[in-house]
Amino acid sequence: MIEINNLTYQYQVDAAKVLDNVSLSFKSGDWVSIIGHNGSGKSTLVKIMMGILEDYEGEILINGNKLTKENIANYREKFAIVFQNPDNQFVGATVEDDVAFGLENQGVAREEMVEKTEAALTAVNMLSYRRHAPARLSGGQKQRVAIAGALAMAPDVLILDEATSMLDPEGRKDILNILEDIHRERQTTLIYITHDLSEIEKSDYAVIMKDGEVLNRGSIEHIFSDTDTLIKSRLVLPYQMQISRALLKGEYVTHGELVEKL
Amino acid sequence: MLSNMLLGRYIPGNSFIHQMDPRAKIISVLFFMVIVFFANHWLGYLLLILFMLSVIKIAQINIFFLFNGLKLLFFILIFTFLLHIFFTRGGTTLFEWGFIQIDSEGVITGIYITIRLVMLLIITTILTLTTSPIELTDAIENLGAPLKKIKVPMHELAMMISISLRFIPTLMDETEKIIKAQSARGSTFMTGKLKSRVNALIPIFIPLFISAFKRAEEMAVAMEVRGYKGEEGRTSYRELKWGLKDTSAIVIIILFGVMLFLVRM
Structure with a gap:
């Protein structure tokens, strides 16, 4: 709480x-x-x-x-946090090094660290990229690695x-689906x-x-x-809300008028 | 142009040199830096070149790729060569015009010193090309452990080096983007007098510095919230493993050094 x-x-x-x-x-x-x-x-x-x-x-x-x-x-x-720009959060030279960074700081034993790193990378579907350099990943993949780095620390928040x-x-959809699973x-x-x-x-x-x-x-x-x-x-407002509001007002009787106004 | 620069770049691979313990690589490079100065005539330099070509082959690095990446540093080599040509005296005089005099000793010393510099540049580049920044950091920290007793902050130094190396490609990419953006707005960097070229660099450096400081601040915050508080209580994800190949590599370097010493005249 x-x-x-x-x-x-x-x-x-x-x-x-x-x-x-x-x-x-x-x-x-x-x-x-x-x-x-x-x-x-x-x-x-x-x-x-x-x-x-x-x-x-x-x-x-x-x-x-x-x-x-x-x-x-x-x-x-x-508590763990993931910021807007993943490029400025990566400390490790490889994906797994970076995910393990927080665990290293917590003084976790190596064997446990390997397990937790793998589990976090699996949760964001990035285990196969473990030896890649973060800088060479796409924007979405980078953000998934940043989330794995946070998850590895098993945060409450x-x-x-x-x-x-x-x-x-x-x-975005991909990240939201991963968050839903987590x-x-x-x-x-x-x-x-x-x-x-x-x-x-x-x-x-x-x-x-x-x-x-x-x-x-x-x-x-x-x-x-x-x-x-x-x-x-x-x-x-989301697109569907804009349409709904316009329809409720009933001011636009033709499709063209509605589209033009929206 | 900047993307070709090899300084600080790591190219993953599975060669013998890639697989060596980073500590063994650093020790080998340090030995080699001393050994280079054993060569004092053509046979010694020939052996050095052959040794270097073998190392490049073993590291599975394309030699043209390597030289292309070092192109930006060629001006240092040319400057060194010219310095020796014009200021080293001895042997027979090859050319004389006013106060300019070129002696045979100057040309020979110029060539030898340039070869030494090329060897040093190549060996250090091979070290960074075959060793990831984090491995280098671990090795520096490990080898420098005795210095911690005299309060040298080895862990902090190693972390700083690692992050600096990690940011070199990022800042290179950023510089290219800024150059393109400024070029698109009419700035020219390659033409005009020296003064105007230097002035043209200011619109590149200012945004680059601002961006670098912003990145540094965000990185510091990201490290802090991930619990980084220096070396105390920290464990390591990576393990350094010294093997037979590492001992063999160092023995080979020492034997090569002995050989170079024996062929000295």
């Missing part, structure tokens, strides 16, 4: 608040999507949760224990910070950050953010039913 209470953050003293009194709670094992346009504060939120940013107001409780500078190292072993934004539609088989809590509403369908719970504030939260059905808030958050 993660509880975020009254979190406020600004990068500089005289700058605007990137997060303004944000309070949220996530249940263990949930797939939570945090959606918002650029600058809405969603990435800042996870950076604070990972201990990358400090000096914030408010508190973060993990299973009832307050996150502090002193205990962040212990929680990092339970896996955070994906716009991890699919550099991929083509096929690559979520189902390992019961890992997923925190999925995106600005694309079409990617949140598989989530259990979603949070809409705008300018550092939480605009809406709840089940996917609840989020999609409140179209006015979605429009207010400046997010692009």
Whole structure:
């Protein structure tokens, strides 16, 4: 259980608040999507949760224990994050070296490390690429390796910070399917950050953010039913929602008019 | 052009040299660097060239590919050669014009020193071509372990070298992209006076530096969140295994050194 209470953050003293009194709670094992346009504060939120940013107001409780500078190292072993650009995350010269990096840092014995690395690469269908150089892989494959690197550490919480934004539609679908399998088989809590509403369908719970504030939260059905808030958050509505809204208004009687307006 | 550069590149393979323990490769290269200076006349240099050709053959590297990749460093060799031609005196005078004088000793020394430099460049390139950066790092850290006793941060140094080598191809690709982008907007880098060519490089270096710093920052964050906190409590995924082939390779290098020493005049 993660509880975020009254979190406020600004990068500089005289700058605007990137997060303004944000309070949220996530249940263990949930797939939570945090959606918002650029600058809405969603990435800042996870950076604070990972201990990358400090000096914030408010508190973060993990299973009832307050996150502090002193205990962040212990929680990092339970949290894993995958960033937007996989090229800037690879430390290892080969796929397996990179996946094992986190385990090396945890001081895991070699035999166990080999097992965990293989299992993580199998989970993302990349075992046959284990000896390849990460730089020579496609964008989707690179991101799968980055996910394997996070999975190998057997995290309780896996955070994906716009991890699919550099991929083509096929690559995105592929990553979402892999995440669905991981979520189902390992019961890992997923925190999925995106600005694309079409990617949140598989989530259990979603949070809409705008300018550092939480605009809406709840089940996917609840989020999609409140179209006015979605429009207010400046997010692009999925295609089917745009059609549905246009049809409901009943203003376009011919196909040509509807297409033109859409 | 930049994509042909071999410095810091690793080409996977299964040759005898690829399979050697990286520590044995580094020790062999260090021995070879000393041995090169044993050669002091044509027979010694001939043996060096034959030895090097054998190493290239054993490493299964295409010799034309190797020389093509070293082309960018040829200006250093030419500069060294010219330096000796114009400033080494001795033997018979071959050419004299005003203050310029070329002696036979200068030409011979120039050729010999250039051969030595080529040998050193090739052997170090073969080391990086046949050894992955991570293996090199492991070997450097392992061989430098005694220095940890005098507080030399060997692990941190090895990690820095490894990441630098890993980023060389990435930054090369990035440089090419920036050159193409700037060329598309009308910048020229290969024509004009030296001053304008140097000025034309500024729009390449500024975005390259900005991007490199951004990458470095993201990499540092990614390493930190994956639990990296230096050497303490760390284990290693890779195992270094010293075998018979490694001992044999070092013995061969030493025997070759002895042979070169014996043919000295």
